[in-house]
Amino acid sequence: MPHRLEKRVLLEHASEPALRTLDGYRRLAGGYATLERSYKEMEQDEVLKELEDSGLRGRGGAGFAMGKKASFLPRGDMPKYLCCNADESEPGAFKDRELMQRNPHQLIEGIAIAALAADAGHAFIFIRGEYDEQADILDQAVAEAYEAGYLGTNILGCHRDLELVVHRGAGAYICGEETALLDALEGKRGNPRLKPPFPAVQGLYGGPTLINNVETLSNVPHIVRRGAEWFRGFGTEQSPGTKVVSISGGVKRPGNYEVELGIPTRELVYELAGGPEDGHEIKAFFPGGSSSPVLTAEEGLDLPYSFEAMAEAGSMLGSGSIIVCDDRVSIPHLALRTARFYHHESCGKCVPCREGTNWTVKMLERMVRGEATPMDLDVVSSVQQNIIGHCLCVLGDSMAMPVGAMVRKFREEFEQVMEDPDLVLDPHAVVRGAPETLGAST
Amino acid sequence: MSPVDGAGISNPNLPVDPAVSEGRIPGRAEEEIPELHEVGCPPELQERIETLMGRYPDRRSASIPALWAVQERYGWCTPEGIRQAAAVMRVTPAYLESVASFYDLLHTQPVGTHRIEVCTNISCWMRGGDRLLDAFEAAADGDDENFYVTGFECLGACDIAPMASIDQRYYGPLEAAETGVAIEQLRAGDEVLPEKALARRGLAGDG
Numbered sequence: 001m002p003h004r005l006e007k008r009v010l011l012e013h014a015s016e017p018a019l020r021t022l023d024g025y026r027r028l029a030g031g032y033a034t035l036e037r038s039y040k041e042m043e044q045d046e047v048l049k050e051l052e053d054s055g056l057r058g059r060g061g062a063g064f065a066m067g068k069k070a071s072f073l074p075r076g077d078m079p080k081y082l083c084c085n086a087d088e089s090e091p092g093a094f095k096d097r098e099l100m101q102r103n104p105h106q107l108i109e110g111i112a113i114a115a116l117a118a119d120a121g122h123a124f125i126f127i128r129g130e131y132d133e134q135a136d137i138l139d140q141a142v143a144e145a146y147e148a149g150y151l152g153t154n155i156l157g158c159h160r161d162l163e164l165v166v167h168r169g170a171g172a173y174i175c176g177e178e179t180a181l182l183d184a185l186e187g188k189r190g191n192p193r194l195k196p197p198f199p200a201v202q203g204l205y206g207g208p209t210l211i212n213n214v215e216t217l218s219n220v221p222h223i224v225r226r227g228a229e230w231f232r233g234f235g236t237e238q239s240p241g242t243k244v245v246s247i248s249g250g251v252k253r254p255g256n257y258e259v260e261l262g263i264p265t266r267e268l269v270y271e272l273a274g275g276p277e278d279g280h281e282i283k284a285f286f287p288g289g290s291s292s293p294v295l296t297a298e299e300g301l302d303l304p305y306s307f308e309a310m311a312e313a314g315s316m317l318g319s320g321s322i323i324v325c326d327d328r329v330s331i332p333h334l335a336l337r338t339a340r341f342y343h344h345e346s347c348g349k350c351v352p353c354r355e356g357t358n359w360t361v362k363m364l365e366r367m368v369r370g371e372a373t374p375m376d377l378d379v380v381s382s383v384q385q386n387i388i389g390h391c392l393c394v395l396g397d398s399m400a401m402p403v404g405a406m407v408r409k410f411r412e413e414f415e416q417v418m419e420d421p422d423l424v425l426d427p428h429a430v431v432r433g434a435p436e437t438l439g440a441s442t
Numbered sequence: 443m444s445p446v447d448g449a450g451i452s453n454p455n456l457p458v459d460p461a462v463s464e465g466r467i468p469g470r471a472e473e474e475i476p477e478l479h480e481v482g483c484p485p486e487l488q489e490r491i492e493t494l495m496g497r498y499p500d501r502r503s504a505s506i507p508a509l510w511a512v513q514e515r516y517g518w519c520t521p522e523g524i525r526q527a528a529a530v531m532r533v534t535p536a537y538l539e540s541v542a543s544f545y546d547l548l549h550t551q552p553v554g555t556h557r558i559e560v561c562t563n564i565s566c567w568m569r570g571g572d573r574l575l576d577a578f579e580a581a582a583d584g585d586d587e588n589f590y591v592t593g594f595e596c597l598g599a600c601d602i603a604p605m606a607s608i609d610q611r612y613y614g615p616l617e618a619a620e621t622g623v624a625i626e627q628l629r630a631g632d633e634v635l636p637e638k639a640l641a642r643r644g645l646a647g648d649g
Contacts (some may be wrong), residue, residue: 008647079499094601097598130597168508255645255646257647341596
């Protein structure tokens with residue numbers, strides 16, 4: 001039985017392995033009935049209106065209204081495309097993996113219905129190359145859906161066509177950025193494009209393109225089936241619906257939990273994920289993946305877990321991934337680990353990101369080695385300020401925001417590490433004063 | 443004046459190094475698309491790439507899948523394999539090389555048969571990812587022909603931290619002591635750490 005705090009919509013029946021098959025999806029979840037009804041009985045505008053009224057916000061990171069995004073696509077006979085962003089690569093995020101692994105048909109049904117709203121004839125699932133197992137599951141589910149006539153030409157005799165291709169990436173975080181995803185899908189290096197034009201106007205192969213995250217699209221069948229009002233019955237005014245939240249790091253029960261948006265963050269972390277390990281306290285956490293500015297326990301744990309509350313606190317809900325850092329985690333080392341990731345993943349197209357991530361890593365390395373000069377801390381801060389808003393995409397910002405927040409909120413800890421060489425342990429040091437890493441006791 | 447700055451092109455009295463100046467003229471000496479009969483592409487590979495191209499409105503979209511196919515066939519993206527794929531796709535080998543070199547999972551250098559990617563990003567790092575990587579490297583013991591062990595950025599499995607992807611399947615949470623077992627199982631061709639496979643895990647919320 002799921003915990004009383006969980007509200008499973010997308011993960012309903014997900015404990016049943018049979019859900020993965022077409023038969024199981026139909027039997028357990030009434031699968032594809034909504035696709036059938038929408039294709040047979042609904043017009044494009046009706047589907048679109050339901051999605052707009054629901055207030056569903058994108059679950060990939062930016063939180064943009066999904067229905068509104070779909071309504072931006074121009075009307076007309078030109079080829080239009082739908083891309084499902086399954087490139088989930090944000091450190092801390094692993095919810096799309098779970099959704100695709102346990103319920104691939106829910107996603108396929110959502111894509112087919114969203115394609116109706118966008119009038120798209122060709123859809124792609126861009127899945128990160130590392131998720132090979134999930135891509136295999138999707139391949140099989142897509143084949144079943146074609147076989148059953150839910151995809152392909154003249155779907156259910158309704159004179160509508162939809163081709164769906166599962167496209168595997170090959171390992172690049174930047175491909176989760178929507179325009180880089182389009183370049184990668186066109187067979188190029190995954191570099192972001194200048195916006196505007198936005199993909200809704202000029203996207204894949206130059207055609208209007210709707211791009212949505214796996215979780216966003218998985219919500220679509222439920223909204224169209226039970227109505228926008230039903231969906232708005234969950235969550236808050238500005239963050240309706242449920243959210244699959246990935247919780248990891250210093251907690252006893254890391255994993256994916258589906259809850260109503262707006263639930264107190266403390267309940268998520270303590271009651272669902274079990275809280276910190278015995279004898280330890282939470283020091284800080286990332287509320288929305290590694291690119292969200294860290295919040296201290298005092299600042300953040302009592303906030304409602306919603307898009308608006310996290311934005312108000314100066315952070316973001318992002319992809320809905322909480323990474324918990326307990327009192328053993330050295331923040332300067334955490335900053336370095338975070339910066340290294342973005343440095344490695346920067347595509348190199350824009351100078352502030354390419355050079356900014358590089359220099360941030362170098363300066364943080366100096367700090368944890370005890371070789372920094374006193375001014376380095378201010379230089380690190382100013383570098384972060386000069387990255388934000390100055391690049392084609394937000395990859396640079398994604399480092400600058402959390403690293404900037406760590407320096408601001410834990411300045412003393414940085415100064416301590418810089419001054420006291422004894423605090424600088426081996427390069428694997430995560431934990432000061434404790435020989436064991438987290439999780440060693442479980 | 444050095445020919446490197448291009449000045450020689452506009453001044454016929456200066457000696458010009460054609461290798462330098464012609465390389466700067468767009469459209470000249472461009473790389474050619476190899477012909478199929480020149481590259482000796484195995485028929486299965488050709489057929490596979492052609493099928494992949496057929497799935498997209500634009501054939502070039504198949505570049506990543508085609509490189510996956512090359513890697514699967516040769517173990518890595520060999521220059522010959524890239525030329526073969528380029529000939530089938532009607533693009534230049536340089537174009538495919540530029541794509542291959544962008545992505546972490548496509549190898550433009552030889553790698554071991556079994557690929558072990560150990561996550562060293564935040565959540566795994568907190569739970570001992572670096573030590574797990576060390577343990578895998580020690581267990582593989584320099585056998586580069588059979589094992590390619592590397593640290594990797596977030597693999598999207600922080601719930602099973604510390605974890606590793608072994609031949610494109612996820613395992614975790616792993617302990618250093620299990621790395622030797624995994625290496626032996628890979629050598630013997632046995633199933634790897636079955637009880638640690640992600641596929642066998644239940645939902646976290648089910649207790």
